Amino acid sequence: MNTLPTGRKRISEGWLLLALGVLLVVIDQVTKILVKTNLPLGGGFNVFGDWFRILFVENEGMAFGMKFGGWVGKLLLTVFRLALFGLLCAWIRKLVQKGDTPKGVLVGLTLITAGAFGNIVDSVLYGQIFSASYPWEVATLGGEPYAPLLFGKVVDMFYFPLIDTIWPEWVPWIGGTPLRFFEPVFNFADSCVTVGAFYLILFQYKFFSKG
Numbered sequence: 001m002n003t004l005p006t007g008r009k010r011i012s013e014g015w016l017l018l019a020l021g022v023l024l025v026v027i028d029q030v031t032k033i034l035v036k037t038n039l040p041l042g043g044g045f046n047v048f049g050d051w052f053r054i055l056f057v058e059n060e061g062m063a064f065g066m067k068f069g070g071w072v073g074k075l076l077l078t079v080f081r082l083a084l085f086g087l088l089c090a091w092i093r094k095l096v097q098k099g100d101t102p103k104g105v106l107v108g109l110t111l112i113t114a115g116a117f118g119n120i121v122d123s124v125l126y127g128q129i130f131s132a133s134y135p136w137e138v139a140t141l142g143g144e145p146y147a148p149l150l151f152g153k154v155v156d157m158f159y160f161p162l163i164d165t166i167w168p169e170w171v172p173w174i175g176g177t178p179l180r181f182f183e184p185v186f187n188f189a190d191s192c193v194t195v196g197a198f199y200l201i202l203f204q205y206k207f208f209s210k211g
Contacts (some may be wrong), residue, residue, distance in 0.1 A: 014096045017106055021114040028118035028188040032155040036126075037141055039132040044159070052160055057185045058133060058153035071151065078150045080125045081116055085209040105204050111196030119154050126152030127142030156185040 035056050044055035060074050092109050095101040127147025133139040147153070161183065200208070 010096055010099055013094070013103075013106070017047070017092065017096070017110045020107070021110050021117070024111065024114035024188075024192055025118050025121070028115075028192070029121060031157065031188050033141070034120065035157045035158075036130060036133060036139050036155050038138065040135050040138050042135045044157075050161065054157050055185055057156050059156060060151075060153055063066070065134040071200040074123075074151060078120070081120045081123065083119060085113060085116050088116065102204065102207055105200065105207050106198045108200040108204060111192045111199070115192030115194075115196065118187070118192070122154040123152050124150055126155070128152070154187070156187045156190075158187060159185045 035054065036054075039056040041056060041058065044076060046053050084156035092106060092113065095106060095109070128145045128149055130139045130141060130146065130152075131143025145184050
């Protein structure tokens, strides 16, 4: 049975991980560009009844629409993402060179790294390469920049309002108010980070617990 020499095997594994990461970032960016250049801010449509919607929103902060400390927080978050991306790339490279790292660990870390980079692109570049999005106006690629470098807004679009109703009037204190379950709107990059993190926690915890 023919096998690749160890060095060539590591190189091949590294290229496959790079290809996976590039593919994930491309998918993320294509979905964001399609949404941003075809929908006004707040616009959307149903994909699967009322359970799954495309809803175009932008956020200046963290994943799933969370915010962090105004423009200073935005800058710190972008710098943190860039630093985290660099550290993750270096860590993956080191693990590949070791040669005995489980493939699942490498794939999980690649998912997280690709997701982080997908949102970095929005934060770093989108303010310069797109015009602003408004509820009455669709953004254009190459239009008037709406923010400096590092201050672009992250595009979100996946919305799963699994429960979207009104509390019954007879319920004390909250009767008649909206009842929503899983209200955050997120993007493909957020999904990559979340799936990668949960996969590593649930199925690769032994690797990280070895110390």
